[in-house]
Structures are given as structure tokens and as C-alpha cells.
Amino acid sequence: VLARHGAIEGWPGKKPVEQQLWQLTEMLTPAKDIQKYNQAMMDIGATVCTRSKPNCAQCPVAIDCKAQLSGRQTEYPGKKPKKSIPEKFAWLLVIEDEHLVHLEKRPPVGIWGGLWCFPQFAERAELDAYIKDKQLKMTSQQELVGFRHTFSHFHLDIQPVLVRVSGISNNQIMEQSSALWYNLSHPP
Incomplete structure (x- = not known):
């Protein structure tokens, strides 16, 4: 009043x-x-x-x-100013071999702590180095449509990259305890 x-x-x-x-x-x-x-x-x-x-x-x-x-x-009265929410960016690597996708277990603390997720990178060069380091036999690579996920304290802009591979049975990536190949034909 x-x-x-x-x-x-x-x-x-x-x-x-x-x-x-x-x-x-x-x-x-x-x-x-x-x-x-x-x-x-x-x-x-x-x-x-x-x-x-x-x-x-x-x-x-x-x-x-x-x-x-x-x-x-x-x-009147004036409205509370909206807080500016910081923006972050991440590259997600979606590795697919026919009906299997590669997931890695995230650290127990932090964003999505302990969940199985696609490998995440701050820079595209890190994503490319990961592919090279794992010696993946790529059959195709495609940037998918990016999207934004908003948390309570920041926005995360995500750029997924789909990499199709073949011959994962010979790939060392399967032997990591913090990684797995999830069969998409199985129920979650």
C-alpha cells in the first residue's frame, strides 16, 4: 500500500x-x-x-x-529482481554399437553423483581425444540436437555427439569397472 x-x-x-x-x-x-x-x-x-x-x-x-x-x-510495489543463473556447457558422447550404448559411472559426489551416464567433456577436443585414446572403430559420427537442462543453481547446455562403432568385443573400454555397455533391448 x-x-x-x-x-x-x-x-x-x-x-x-x-x-x-x-x-x-x-x-x-x-x-x-x-x-x-x-x-x-x-x-x-x-x-x-x-x-x-x-x-x-x-x-x-x-x-x-x-x-x-x-x-x-x-x-508498485516493484518486483523482486530475478537472479542471474550461470550457464555451463558440456559435450556428451553417445557411443553406440548396434543395440548397445556405452555408459560410465559418475563420481559419487557432484552433478548426477553415482549415476550411469554418457561420458561428459568440457571441450570438444577432450571428446575427440577420448575416442582416439579408446581406439574406437568408428563407423559414423554426428552432432545431435543440443538441449538445455536447468538445475536450481545453473543452466547446463548439452551438445550430444553420437558415435557409432563396431567390434566392441575387442575394445578395452568394456573392461573398466566404472563403465559398461548397456543393452537397449533390455528393460531399464
């Missing part, structure tokens, strides 16, 4: 805005019947001067309400 009546710009959670609201409060609060005044302010805020649909025609203080006089009632 006070932010709208005084046309005080900004989000009330910010210190300068809060200070302006306190100054207005101290100026308008009567010396007597404070409880009645506070109850009236709460009732006006709950029933008349609501955030999304203020009913200025029913407001007992509309005559000198700065927001109403300027036609900007819905701009």
Missing part, C-alpha cells in the same frame, strides 16, 4: 527502497490508535490495494495516491 501510495520505485527488499518505505511509514503512522491504523493498512492491502488488481475506486486514500494519479498502479 505504501509503495503504491508513495510511488516508491524498486523492490521493497532492497535497502534504499526499504528506507524510503520506513520514512513514509514514520510520517503517516498516527500517534494514537496505532493498532487500528495498522489493521486498516493490512485490510486495504488484502482487499483493495492488491498486488495484481488494485481496486482504486474503493480505496479510501486514492485521492492522493501517486501511482493512481499517474496511472501506474500495477507497477
